[in-house]
Amino acid sequence: MKSGVVxxxxxxxxxxxxxxxxxxxxxxxVTIWHADTELxxxxxxxxxxxxxxxxxxxxxAIAARGRIMPAIAKAADKGVRVLGICNGFQILCExxxxxxxxxxxxxxxxxxxxxxxxxxxxxxxxTRKYRQGEVWRCPVAHGDGNYxxxxxxxxxxxxxxxxxxxxxxxxxxxxxxxxxAGILNERGNVFGMMPHPENMIEPLxxxxxxxxxxxxxxxxxx
Amino acid sequence: xxxxxxxxxxxxxxxxxxxPDEYQRILDLIGREPTLTELGIFSAMWNEHCSYKSSKxxxxxxxxxxxxxxxxxxxxxxxxxxxxxxxxxxxxESHNHPSYIEPHEGAATGVGGILRDVFTMGARPVAALNxxxxxxxxxxxxxxIVSGVVAGIGGYGNSFGVPTIxxxxxxxxxxNGNCLVNxxxxxxxxxxxxxxxxxxxxxxxxxxLGSKTGRDGIHGATMASAEFGENxxxxxxxxxxxxxFSEKLLLEACLELMxxxxxxxxxDMGAAGLTCSAVEMGAKGDLGVELDLDKVxxxxxxxxxxxxxxxxxxxxxxxxLDPAREKDxxxxxxxxxxxxxxIGRTTDDLRFRVRRHGDVMADLPIKExxxxxxxxDRPFVKAAKPKPLAPADAPAPNxxxxxxxxxxxxxxMCSRRWIWEQYDHLIQGNTAIGPGGDAAVIRVENGPKGLxxxxxxxxxxxAADPVxxxxxAVAECWRNLTAVGAExxxxxxxxxxxxxxxxxxxxxxxxxxxxxxxxxxxxDFPVVSGNVSLYNETNGxxxxxxxxxxxxxxxxxYTRRATVAFKAEGEAIVVxxxxxxxxxxxxYLRDIAGRRDDASAPPPVDLALERRNGDFVREEIRAGxxxxxxxxxxxxxxxxxxxxxxAGGIGASLKPQTDLPLHCWAFAEDQARYLATLPEADxxxxxxxxxxxxxPAARLGTTGGRELTVNGGVPISLxxxxxAHEGWLPAYMAAGxxx
Numbered sequence: 014m015k016s017g018v019v020x021x022x023x024x025x026x027x028x029x030x031x032x033x034x035x036x037x038x039x040x041x042x043v044t045i046w047h048a049d050t051e052l053x054x055x056x057x058x059x060x061x062x063x064x065x066x067x068x069x070x071x072x073x074a075i076a077a078r079g080r081i082m083p084a085i086a087k088a089a090d091k092g093v094r095v096l097g098i099c100n101g102f103q104i105l106c107e108x109x110x111x112x113x114x115x116x117x118x119x120x121x122x123x124x125x126x127x128x129x130x131x132x133x134x135x136x137x138x139x140t141r142k143y144r145q146g147e148v149w150r151c152p153v154a155h156g157d158g159n160y161x162x163x164x165x166x167x168x169x170x171x172x173x174x175x176x177x178x179x180x181x182x183x184x185x186x187x188x189x190x191x192x193x194a195g196i197l198n199e200r201g202n203v204f205g206m207m208p209h210p211e212n213m214i215e216p217l218x219x220x221x222x223x224x225x226x227x228x229x230x231x232x233x234x235x
Numbered sequence: 236x237x238x239x240x241x242x243x244x245x246x247x248x249x250x251x252x253x254x255p256d257e258y259q260r261i262l263d264l265i266g267r268e269p270t271l272t273e274l275g276i277f278s279a280m281w282n283e284h285c286s287y288k289s290s291k292x293x294x295x296x297x298x299x300x301x302x303x304x305x306x307x308x309x310x311x312x313x314x315x316x317x318x319x320x321x322x323x324x325x326x327x328e329s330h331n332h333p334s335y336i337e338p339h340e341g342a343a344t345g346v347g348g349i350l351r352d353v354f355t356m357g358a359r360p361v362a363a364l365n366x367x368x369x370x371x372x373x374x375x376x377x378x379x380i381v382s383g384v385v386a387g388i389g390g391y392g393n394s395f396g397v398p399t400i401x402x403x404x405x406x407x408x409x410x411n412g413n414c415l416v417n418x419x420x421x422x423x424x425x426x427x428x429x430x431x432x433x434x435x436x437x438x439x440x441x442x443x444l445g446s447k448t449g450r451d452g453i454h455g456a457t458m459a460s461a462e463f464g465e466n467x468x469x470x471x472x473x474x475x476x477x478x479x480f481s482e483k484l485l486l487e488a489c490l491e492l493m494x495x496x497x498x499x500x501x502x503d504m505g506a507a508g509l510t511c512s513a514v515e516m517g518a519k520g521d522l523g524v525e526l527d528l529d530k531v532x533x534x535x536x537x538x539x540x541x542x543x544x545x546x547x548x549x550x551x552x553x554x555x556l557d558p559a560r561e562k563d564x565x566x567x568x569x570x571x572x573x574x575x576x577x578i579g580r581t582t583d584d585l586r587f588r589v590r591r592h593g594d595v596m597a598d599l600p601i602k603e604x605x606x607x608x609x610x611x612d613r614p615f616v617k618a619a620k621p622k623p624l625a626p627a628d629a630p631a632p633n634x635x636x637x638x639x640x641x642x643x644x645x646x647x648m649c650s651r652r653w654i655w656e657q658y659d660h661l662i663q664g665n666t667a668i669g670p671g672g673d674a675a676v677i678r679v680e681n682g683p684k685g686l687x688x689x690x691x692x693x694x695x696x697x698a699a700d701p702v703x704x705x706x707x708a709v710a711e712c713w714r715n716l717t718a719v720g721a722e723x724x725x726x727x728x729x730x731x732x733x734x735x736x737x738x739x740x741x742x743x744x745x746x747x748x749x750x751x752x753x754x755x756x757x758x759d760f761p762v763v764s765g766n767v768s769l770y771n772e773t774n775g776x777x778x779x780x781x782x783x784x785x786x787x788x789x790x791x792x793y794t795r796r797a798t799v800a801f802k803a804e805g806e807a808i809v810v811x812x813x814x815x816x817x818x819x820x821x822x823y824l825r826d827i828a829g830r831r832d833d834a835s836a837p838p839p840v841d842l843a844l845e846r847r848n849g850d851f852v853r854e855e856i857r858a859g860x861x862x863x864x865x866x867x868x869x870x871x872x873x874x875x876x877x878x879x880x881x882a883g884g885i886g887a888s889l890k891p892q893t894d895l896p897l898h899c900w901a902f903a904e905d906q907a908r909y910l911a912t913l914p915e916a917d918x919x920x921x922x923x924x925x926x927x928x929x930x931p932a933a934r935l936g937t938t939g940g941r942e943l944t945v946n947g948g949v950p951i952s953l954x955x956x957x958x959a960h961e962g963w964l965p966a967y968m969a970a971g972x973x974x
Contacts, residue, residue, distance in 0.1 A: 022572060023480050025396025029664040062662075064394040067480025123389050125659045154393070154659040212661050217678055217793070 014231050016042040016057040019085070019101075021076045026062035026099065026211065033211035034059070037227040045081060052084045056234040057094045060085075060101025062154070062209060072115060072157045073103030082108055094138055094230055095203040099155055102195075102205030111198055111205045112170070113162030119188025123156040127219075130194055130208060131181035134174040137197055138233035139204040142225035148181045149222035151208040158207035160189040160196070170196055178206055241271045251278035257609050264603055272540045272589065272596040276604070279507035279545055280514060283769055286608035289735040290767040293748045301761040303724055305426060311352040311503060312422075313763025314429055315725045317789050321679065322429065323686060324358040325421035327366070327729040327785040329768035333474045334416040338383025342416045343391040343477035347549050349420040350395060351503040354486050355552065357430040357493050358422025361663060362677055363392050365402040365418050366690040366729070366783040370411035372646050372967055377406070380414050382968065387477075388418070389657040394479035395486070398666055399658035401675035402690050403783075406646040409694075412773025417729040417766075419690055419785045423679065430493055432502040432512075434520035434555045434581050439499065441513070441524065441579040442561075444488070444568060445551040446481045448509070449534035452547025481550040481573070488571040489552065495567065497560035504551040510544045512553040513579070514587055518605045523582035528591045532574040540589055540596035555581060615741035621699050624819035624835035630828055631898045636951035638827055639877060639901075639943075642870055644959035645826050646967075653964040667793050671882070673718040673866050674786075678793045685793025687721035689786050693869070694779035696837035699820050701743045701780055705750025706840040710906060711868055712786035713758050717849040718866040718909060720796045720856035721788025723758065728765040728784055733777020735769045743780040744769075750840075751782060757842035760786070797856045797864035797911075801883030804939040806862060807918035808887060812848045812908030813931040814872060816899035822870045823902035838904050845907040851930045852909050860913055860921060867908035873901035873945070875910050876935075880943055881957045889936035889945045897945070912938060 016034050020027050027044065034042040034057075043053060052058065065076035076082075089095045089110055097105040105111045118124060127150055135145040143149065162170070167190060170176055178195035185192045187207070195206030210223030241247070248258045251274055261269055261277050269277065283289060299307035305322055306314035312326035330345025350360050365388055370377045392399045397420070434441075452475035492498055500520065502512040509531070517524035528543050538546075556564055561577070568575035582588075587604060589597040632638040642648055655670035667685055668676040674689035691712040697704030709726065716723040728751060733740040755761060771778045790796055818824050819835035855861050863883070867875045873889075880886050893900045913921060918934060925932035942950035 022484055023394070025394070025483060026662060029662065032664060063396065064480060064483075067394065067478065069480065122386070123393055123657050123659070125393075125661060126656050152661050154661060156393075209661070212664050214664075217667055218661075218664065 014038045014040060014056045014234050015054065016059060017045045017053060017055045018042055018059045018061050019045045019047060019081060021047040021065035021079060023065045023067055024061055024063035026209070029211045030059055030061040033214050033227060036214060037224055038231055047076070047079045047081050050080050050084060052088055055093060057096060057230050058085055058088060060097040060104050062099035062101065065100055065104065071107065073100060073107040076104045077107035086110060089203050092202050094234065096139065097205040098209060098211065099207055102207055103157065105203060105205045110203050111196060112166045113160055115157050116159040116161050117157050118159050124186045125152065125154040126186060127152050128184035128186055128208060129181040131179045133176045133179045136174065137177050137201055139226055139229050140177050141232060142229040150220045151210055151213050151223055153186050153208045155207055158187040158189065160193040162190065167191065177204060239268065239270055243268055243274060251275065252282055253278055257281060260609060264607060265599060270596060272544060273599060275541045275545050276510050276597055276599065279510045280604050281608045284506050285511055287767055288609050289611050289613050289769060290744065291610050292612055293745055296748060297752045297762045298755050299761050299763065301725065301759060304761055304763055305429065307763045308765060310431060311355045313725060313727060314356065315763060315787065316426055317684065320426050322424050322426040323421055323787055324353050324356050324424055325419065325727055325785070325787055326352050326764040327417055327419040327727045327783065328352065328766040329729055329731060330416045330418065331413060331731065331768050331771055334384055335380065335414050337474040338380045339387035340474050340476055342384040342387030344475045344549055345416050345418040346388050346391040347477045347479065347482050348505050349418040350397065350482060351505065353420045353422035354489055355430065355501055355503040356424065357428050358424035359490060360397045360420050360422040361665065362421045362675065362688055363397045363399045363419065364675065364688055364690050364785065365416065367402065367404045368410045368415035368781060369406050370414065371408040372406055374411045378968060384414065384416055385654050385657055391477050391479045393659040395483050396662055398660050398662050400660045400666055400677065401670050401688060404651055404654065405694060407694065407779055409776065409778045413771045413778055415731050415778065415781055417783045419727065421688060421787060430498060430501050432500055432516050432519055434500045434516040434522050436499065437522065437581055437583045439555050439581045440558055440561060440577045441581065442554045442556050442564065443531055443574065443576045443578045444554060445485045445573055446478060446548060447532040447534040447574055448543055448546050449548045450538065450542055450546060451475050453542055453545045475547050475549050478550055484571045484573055485550050485552065488568050488573055491567050492564055495560065495563055497557050497564045498554055499557055500555040502553050504553060506547065508545065508547050514601055514604050516553065516555065517581065517587060517601045523584045523586045523601055524579060525582050525588045526579035526590065528589060530576050530578040532576055540591040544589065613735050613741045614738045615745050616738045617742045617746055618701065621834055621836040626816055626899060629818040629824055629899065631896055632827065635897060635901060635945060636949055639873055639951055640956050640959045642822060642827065642874055643877060643956050644963045645822065646963065648822060648870055648874065649963040650961045651964065652961060653968060667796060668719060668798060672799050673715040674721065674788065676719055676790065676793060676796055683792045685790035685796060687716045687719050687788035687790060689715035690783055691715060692781055692783045694781045695820050695825065697743065697747055697780040697782065699834060699837050701746025702750040703837050703840055704780065705747035705782060706754040706842065707837065707906065708782055708784045709751050709754035709758065709760060710840050710842065710845050712784045713760055714845065714849055714866045716786050716788030717853050718797060718864045720853060721790045722853065723760050723786055723788045725761050725763045726755065726784050726786045728762055728782060730765065730767045731771055731778060731781040731783065732769050733772045740777050747780055747782045754840070754842055758846060795857050795859060797861055799865045799879050799882045800863055801879050801885040801887065801912060801938045802862045804885055805915060806912045806938045807915050808910060808912050808935045808938060809918060809921060809932055810872065810908060810910055810935045811852055811925065811930060811932045813905065814893060814900055814903055814908065815905050816895040816903045817905045818899060818903055821902055821904045838906050840906050848907045848909065848930050851925060851928050852911065855921065860917065861911045863912040865910045867910060868904065871902040871904055872908065872910065877943060877956055879910060880953055881960060885938050886940035886942045886953050887936050887938045891935060892933050
């Protein structure tokens with residue numbers, strides 16, 4: 014699988030993501046610079062975690078208008094898988110590639126801890142290696158992860174199986190609507206989530222539950 | 236040289252923090268009245284923070300060398316060899332006063348400054364820790380300061396992208412008007428690619444990098460604006476504003492530039508900004524420096540030479556570059572969106588010359604600025620050695636379980652989860668032991684090596700007996716690193732004290748240094764970097780002497796590490812080290828018996844014993860014989876056992892083999908002790924090995940159940956302990972929100 018990680022000024026989990034992708038896919042991913050205007054030929058584009066442009070405006074708002082973004086939107090249109098983690102999820106929402114917005118955590122504090130995620134839809138390119146309803150361990154580390162959208166959109170997301178992951182067992186760390194942790198676009202090839210599966214891939218991390226997410230994409234593009 | 240348009244009056248000299256005899260020294264040195272800019276430069280170079288004028292004499296007595304030490308004190312940070320061509324670069328530094336004035340930005344820029352110290356030397360930061368001291372919980376400002384400091388540390392480190400993996404927190408009335416924020420950072424580099432601040436070569440470009448210079452953090456804020464000249468705006472507050480986003484860009488740009496081979500010398504602009512960095516680079520390299528301030532990127536218009544030389548705007552660097560590579564270097568900085576400007580040259584005349592609008596605003600001898608700083612041998616009185624507490628003098632509790640549960644919920648003993656969940660402790664994906672253990676451990680990129688970090692000092696011990704307290708701080712740090720299986724390598728020290736002009740405070744300082752030096756020598760644990768923070772006083776009352784020790788240890792294989800949590804039911808619990816029932820200066824005596832003013836001796840530190848017990852424990856961990864290890868410190872053995880039980884969710888039945896009264900055994904803070912667990916079948920062999928090594932070790936009990944029992948007494952509920960332990964800090968902070 015050919016994958017690439019987009020680096021914006023202020024991205025800071027690109028190294029974690031590059032290592033996870035290389036470990037799991039067996040192929041070295043490429044790094045994509047935010048100021049480029051074209052993407053190489055890829056099966057998966059990842060927008061990684063961090064504080065792009067310091068998150069001094071709304072989180073992800075400036076990066077969403079970055080020079081690389083039209084190319085990512087075009088790739089998404091063509092069906093290329095796009096994964097946004099944490100700040101990447103925020104950027105995808107700001108760019109309009111995913112609906113809704115990520116507000117300040119309900120507790121008003123940055124929170125770094127392990128949560129439980131329930132697979133709300135195992136029939137997606139990003140979750141197919143999990144079982145439907147499976148609960149897995151994954152860390153979060155964010156200050157703005159409180160997913161919100163209007164009632165109409167929420168109804169559609171739920172009705173169309175586009176809520177891929179939900180915080181489970183009372184571990185919602187940020188007040189997200191319907192415990193939403195990750196959502197898909199209409200076509201199912203763009204996925205955004207706040208937790209960090211790339212930090213849950215080897216025994217050192219305490220569990221390897223995050224691997225299946227990347228293995229799902231690997232299988233989907235095979 | 237332009238004539239002075241401001242008269243240098245004795246008042247102006249005093250406002251710059253210079254004593255009359257220090258000013259006379261300046262006059263003798265340069266043979267004329269200094270310009271205002273020059274006066275500012277002297278005040279920046281000769282203040283306590285930059286010159287170490289009260290502490291230098293004593294710092295020289297500390298051991299700073301060892302087989303693994305690549306670079307000791309004097310550079311931006313210490314450098315220690317960890318084998319395989321790799322080095323760990325680390326330092327701890329205080330940001331106490333700014334954090335009290337403006338907790339969020341004060342703490343944030345403290346983190347920013349220490350990260351810069353580390354990556355200035357070519358290292359990518361891999362770990363951050365912090366040692367925090369706050370006032371008593373009931374003090375009206377404490378909550379505000381806790382909340383701001385924690386958010387500031389998290390806000391900076393989380394955005395920058397370094398895992399904040401540990402530290403320590405105390406509450407004490409002596410910090411009511413003067414909190415302590417000591418930030419530690421460590422970075423990894425190739426041992427043969429370390430960058431230093433010594434400039435080399437005449438006529439080379441001096442390059443300014445990073446953020447623009449503003450009027451923030453200008454030293455000497457006590458001065459009225461009228462005295463600066465007609466163009467000067469009103470003085471801004473002295474606390475700098477942190478920008479972790481710029482710092483992250485600066486990190487990436489610097490590392491890229493260093494890899495390109497263009498960098499000859501580099502120095503970050505920290506305290507005293509441009510002045511201190513330029514003077515240090517020139518003076519170390521026996522070169523002069525000429526700066527044209529018109530070239531300095533500024534955030535605001537009309538800044539004077541005085542303001543530019545004293546600005547402490549953050550996220551800035553100074554470099555001496557290979558002139559042939561200037562263009563490549565500029566391209567890297569433009570790519571990262573950072574300012575890049577050639578602002579001067581190195582010269583061969585050993586002068587520090589500063590121009591503004593073509594006028595020479597300062598022309599000073601560069602070596603003397605640093606080397607000729609005043610140095611004081613301040614008078615000191617050493618406190619008399621305190622007497623040990625008579626064992627009968629510590630009252631016994633009615634209910635052991637109730638006291639234990641209460642102790643676990645004390646401000647100084649409770650879980651710090653509320654704090655560290657606001658820190659990203661997982662980023663970089665190498666965290667092997669996060670916050671809450673004896674020491675934090677990270678994997679060295681791709682393994683198998685690991686690095687352990689711990690910050691330690693027990694200020695109440697230091698206050699009662701500075702020498703023993705200094706020893707204990709080092710010993711506890713060494714013990715914490717040992718308890719995870721690491722070989723302790725070296726330390727950085729952050730020495731926080733009151734006003735050194737008072738002989739009793741100076742006595743505390745001298746005593747602590749003596750103890751630290753003795754322990755470092757005995758444990759082969761050299762000091763490779765550090766920072767001194769004096770004048771931590773409010774209304775004439777000094778803080779508890781707080782020499783925080785930051786230690787680094789090496790694990791040859793990070794998978795062979797020990798953690799605190801009980802792992803399984805039915806395992807043997809053993810105690811290594813001897814329990815003599817020392818309750819003087821213990822948490823029990825202070826907070827349970829209510830003897831806050833007790834002046835008895837802290838537990839004595841036997842460094843030979845410390846080493847023997849620790850070496851034994853480390854070998855056992857590395858051999859894979861132990862399933863859990865915890866050092867015994869604040870609160871004593873029963874607290875240590877409770878912490879292991881809570882962490883593992885498994886109880887224990889304890890049957891101490893002791894003649895001591897039960898509370899003396901339970902809460903004594905004797906040093907050089909560890910608790911460990913191992914499979915029942917292996918316990919006998921372990922005790923035999925200990926006996927062979929001359930290490931006191933005894934069976935203490937067995938893990939199992941959901942309760943802690945001592946000698947078959949009333950079971951102490953794990954759930955109750957955990958609720959108390961986890962509950963205090965969130966409840967305390969939440970109560971503030973309702974006010």
